[in-house]
Amino acid sequence: MTVTYVIEGSRITGPDSFWTVVGEAVNGPGGYFGRNLDAFADCLGGGMGTPDDGDLVFEWRDHALSARALGHAETARYLERMAARAHESNRGRLREECAQAAAGRGPTLFDRLVEIIRERSGPDALRLL
Known part of the structure; x- marks a missing residue:
């Protein structure tokens, strides 16, 4: 079903x-x-x-x-919030993804x-x- x-x-x-x-x-x-x-x-x-x-x-x-x-703008905001709360080992990756989204790139x-x-x-x- x-x-x-x-x-x-x-x-x-x-x-x-x-x-x-x-x-x-x-x-x-x-x-x-x-x-x-x-x-x-x-x-x-x-x-x-x-x-x-x-x-x-x-x-x-x-x-x-x-x-x-x-879209990208909301994705950047979401990733920025996540980076602020993330373990320091994940912050760099999240900030890079955030920068990519802010530039209109990436998923x-x-x-x-x-x-x-x-x-x-x-x-x-x-x-x-």
């Missing part, structure tokens, strides 16, 4: 709203499905509202709006989310609409 979760891309204005929208899509109002990239990837591993058996599909509507909201948060879904759930688990 395939379970489809709808991500309303028009509601996404940054990472915080993405976590809210995806949490509600999977687990209903107020639902949790990660609050950062690592937690999101962990949730896709199962046991957090997704089916333990069967396929899941994320239908990401208005994904182009989300791609803009989660965006949107790119990373798409990659995580496809890696954890399979290439057919995401429909970008």
Whole structure:
């Protein structure tokens, strides 16, 4: 059995709203499905509202709006916040990624989310609409 979760891309204005929208899509109002990239990837591993058996599909509507909201500028802000809290052994890498994003280069948060879904759930688990 395939379970489809709808991500309303028009509601996404940054990472915080993405976590809210995806949490509600999977687990209903107020639902949790990660609050950062690592937690999101962990949730896709199962046991957090997704089916333990069967396929899941994320239908990401208005994904182009989300791609803009989660673009390079927002990615740079996200990485800057992460670098401020990271262990010193990770700060240099995060600051370099932040500088790349600020310059409009490298993967965006949107790119990373798409990659995580496809890696954890399979290439057919995401429909970008």
